[in-house]
Amino acid sequence: MTTAAGPWASVVALVASLLLAGCGEQTEAEAPPPRPVRVITVDKGQGGQLVTFTGQVEAQDQAALSFRVGGRMIERSANVGDQVKAGQVVARLDPQNALNTLRSARAALTAAESQLVTAANTFERQDRLIANGFTTRANHDAARTAQQAAQSAVDDAEAQLKIAEDNVGYTDLVADAPGTVTARGAEPGEVVQAGQMILQLARKGGRDAVFDVPAQMLRSSPADAVITVSLSDDPGVTATGRVREVAPQADPVTRTFRVRVGLDNPPEAMRLGATVDGRVRLSNDPMIEIPASALTAANGKPAVWVVDTSSQTVALRNIEVGSFSPAEVGVASGLSAGEVVVTAGVQALHPGQKVRLLGAGS
Structure with missing residues (x-):
């Protein structure tokens, strides 16, 4: 029995050693290679995000x-x-009705003036008679009241005549x-x-460039910013201006605010109704800008993948976004100039992963 089991034990040991060797080779083959990623070296820009809005030229006074x-x-x-x-x-x-009203007002004034003359004469007689004791106080008072009423009628007729004359002019x-x-x-x-x-x-005079601006841009825009305005179909025709008026209430449909920019000495080519582009920097403070494709999220906050160039590994870091556009993101804090940030392939990374850099341009 012992002699028969010996050869089988040797075979089993040989097969086990071969299987273990195969597993070791497979483990070595499955080690992932460094993942290629596209990167940039970040640096601070010249002073904030430059935004452009499209509007039109209108008169300052309409x-x-x-x-x-x-x-x-x-x-x-x-x-x-x-x-x-x-x-x-x-x-x-058509002035015909107004002219008829004017003639009626003149006739009414003439009649009122005649009544005033009669009332004035009556009161004058009553005044002399009461001085000599030949009339009663009641007759004297009635004559005075009639004169005052006639004078009021004349005043009213004169006012109606003035209204009629104005209506003819209108x-x-x-x-x-x-x-x-x-x-x-x-x-x-x-x-x-x-x-x-x-x-x-x-009205002849100043001209405005009128834009519809989101509330976020109004908050980010520096006070008294100089705005460059150019014709959309001819960018060589330009003018500058400052915000002259901001609508106090947002448009109920677009939720944007109407902004009027007073233009300084606009060229004649900027005619009323012309389509123009306005450009302004949202901040005067230099800010690091990265492509929007580099932005991801961690812990419910914006984040980017930062490359450790010495170990060629990546780490996820939260940042604070200062401004945002479809193409670029302004970083208020979380990054320093000279750091390398992944701009493409951010969805497939994990902390500490080895990477191979495809581009490190700023």
């Missing part, structure tokens, strides 16, 4: 010209794009300042109401 009385418009002598002068008549209403729509017509609200032949916009006038 007015809606309208009649102060209603009626049928018989003439409109200005159209969109026309230049008008101060005092120029730009539209007219049938002419007059431009109160020079400017350019930018819109019209009624055509000749229409019956218009008092206060209805007939023409919209961009």
